[in-house]
Amino acid sequence: KVSSVMLTCVHRCARATHPLRGFLRPFRSSATQARVQPSLPATLPFVSRDRTCPIEHCGQQKWEVHKFGGASLADSNLYRLCANLVETEANRRATPTPTAVVVSAMQGMTDRLIGVVEASRTDFVHAKMLLGDAVALQVQTVSELLHAPEVVDRVVADICADAAIIENLLRKPSPGTAEHVAGLGEVWSARTMGAYLESRNANCAVLDAREVLLVQPSNSGLGAKGSACDTSVNPLYDDTAARLQQWWHRHPQLADRAVSPIVVVTGFVASNPCGTVTTLKRSGSDLSATIFGKLLRASRVTLWKNVDGVLSADPRVVAEARAVPLLSFAEARELAYFGSQVLHPAAMAPLLEHNLPLHVRNVFNPGAHGTKITAEASLTPAMKAVSAIQSVSMLRVQGGGWGSVAKILGLSMLALEDAGVTVVLVTQNSAEHSVAVAVDEGSAPAGVAALRSAFHAHSADVTVTADHGLSLVTVVGDSSHKCPAAQLLTAVADVAPVYAVAQGSSSLSSSVVVQREHLQAAIRAAHSAFSALC
Numbered sequence: 001k002v003s004s005v006m007l008t009c010v011h012r013c014a015r016a017t018h019p020l021r022g023f024l025r026p027f028r029s030s031a032t033q034a035r036v037q038p039s040l041p042a043t044l045p046f047v048s049r050d051r052t053c054p055i056e057h058c059g060q061q062k063w064e065v066h067k068f069g070g071a072s073l074a075d076s077n078l079y080r081l082c083a084n085l086v087e088t089e090a091n092r093r094a095t096p097t098p099t100a101v102v103v104s105a106m107q108g109m110t111d112r113l114i115g116v117v118e119a120s121r122t123d124f125v126h127a128k129m130l131l132g133d134a135v136a137l138q139v140q141t142v143s144e145l146l147h148a149p150e151v152v153d154r155v156v157a158d159i160c161a162d163a164a165i166i167e168n169l170l171r172k173p174s175p176g177t178a179e180h181v182a183g184l185g186e187v188w189s190a191r192t193m194g195a196y197l198e199s200r201n202a203n204c205a206v207l208d209a210r211e212v213l214l215v216q217p218s219n220s221g222l223g224a225k226g227s228a229c230d231t232s233v234n235p236l237y238d239d240t241a242a243r244l245q246q247w248w249h250r251h252p253q254l255a256d257r258a259v260s261p262i263v264v265v266t267g268f269v270a271s272n273p274c275g276t277v278t279t280l281k282r283s284g285s286d287l288s289a290t291i292f293g294k295l296l297r298a299s300r301v302t303l304w305k306n307v308d309g310v311l312s313a314d315p316r317v318v319a320e321a322r323a324v325p326l327l328s329f330a331e332a333r334e335l336a337y338f339g340s341q342v343l344h345p346a347a348m349a350p351l352l353e354h355n356l357p358l359h360v361r362n363v364f365n366p367g368a369h370g371t372k373i374t375a376e377a378s379l380t381p382a383m384k385a386v387s388a389i390q391s392v393s394m395l396r397v398q399g400g401g402w403g404s405v406a407k408i409l410g411l412s413m414l415a416l417e418d419a420g421v422t423v424v425l426v427t428q429n430s431a432e433h434s435v436a437v438a439v440d441e442g443s444a445p446a447g448v449a450a451l452r453s454a455f456h457a458h459s460a461d462v463t464v465t466a467d468h469g470l471s472l473v474t475v476v477g478d479s480s481h482k483c484p485a486a487q488l489l490t491a492v493a494d495v496a497p498v499y500a501v502a503q504g505s506s507s508l509s510s511s512v513v514v515q516r517e518h519l520q521a522a523i524r525a526a527h528s529a530f531s532a533l534c
Helices: 021-027 076-090 109-120 124-145 149-171 177-182 184-199 237-249 285-295 329-337 405-418 441-456 484-493 516-529
Strands: 064-068 099-103 203-207 215-217 233-235 261-266 269-271 277-279 300-305 326-328 358-362 371-374 383-398 423-429 434-440 463-477 498-503 509-515
Touching: 064 076, 064 285, 076 099, 076 124, 076 184, 076 261, 076 300, 099 184, 099 285, 109 124, 109 149, 109 177, 109 184, 124 149, 124 184, 149 177, 149 184, 177 184, 177 277, 184 203, 184 261, 237 285, 261 285, 285 300, 326 329, 329 371, 329 383, 329 463, 383 423, 383 441, 383 516, 405 423, 405 434, 405 441, 423 498, 434 441, 441 463, 463 484, 463 516, 484 498, 484 509, 484 516, 509 516
Parallel strands: 064 099, 064 300, 099 261, 203 261, 300 358, 326 371
Antiparallel strands: 215 233, 269 277, 358 371, 383 434, 383 463, 423 434, 463 509, 498 509
């Protein structure tokens, strides 16, 4: 393992005493000069233009967008598999298909980089060791994937230069340091994928989304991994389209209409209007893909996963789970919001304006049909799938005689909104003048504090309590002609105590809250009850 990263350029890596030397020595010669990728400028030009982006008209075929997550990029063999799949998709027609490829960091890399930032707060030496381990993993992948020494040197030089920048950032951290560092996994991944495609003579370029994609986050931080509650990012489409067009003009080789252009895009990362690096929150690369799908007016966006599409339940829990062939955007959004790990809850929004279809396919089984998601709902089957949020808490506000349920609920929701706590389910008891809300367990302490502060000035009779160790199970589908909440309650109550039940106002979803220890039994019971309709 690499124990330290003390670099300002790759020449330091070549020193006999440096722990990265073992990776670099086979590929460098004394005549090779280090090429250091400059860091992003402190500010980026802010340009306002019409959102129509002329590169959407690239030859006779419309663009297609493909996105690969970390599980599909776990090692050099999988990078090779995904890149070869991209080439197959881009050249499957007689006329070349312009293709954008959005990549996540390789599996586990974002967690590693976040670990570096967290360790630096208490033990800088340990943080440097962790950074060295992360760099070594990516360098090893590059060295296994690529064979031309000059190409390996170039990619490794950029990674090492970034590592030096990380070390400098950690010496004087700022509120945005975590996002800047965490996003470098996607940058390294895109460079790795792009270099491999170039080695195969593909007409390829790497697009660093930090230089192109402008967003306005409504809160700071990376968000929780896999959380449905961290979706507060607003893309600035007009300005991003202008930057995208400028980027295209700087890469004229991509305009060769005889060959499919392939643009490898860094997922997850972006910049705000001030030029500060930010992110689309954890699991946000799906959103990156659909944002670029909208900008390019793509004919479709494909999310490549390690399952055969959106499944009717988690296959690790329900052996009988099967791929759902058709979903509406609304159904997919409900599934994602209520815990499906296959989709990001915000990813559907960019596709709605032009009804761009979204496909979910299996990178290990590309011949499978997968799931197609469009604006139109499929009436059969009525119930599409069961999803779950593993860790929730129920916050209960007992109003006593202070006020009506409406008054208590109104003040509660305002307090939670001001505290940045997202509510995923609401129930009430009018006779007791009480309300209960389900929130992500990680945000429960902030929620309790906000509620107690809000009601403290009004009445000592109002009490706020919290129940932890709970999970939320949801069935999703067009249920306007039935009452799935009753069916769900009946099925789950046979295997677990139910803390709360609610049916969505759109009739697309019904949910129950159960103890976490009963989560898997509740999922299986729900799937079994609706299997005839799933």
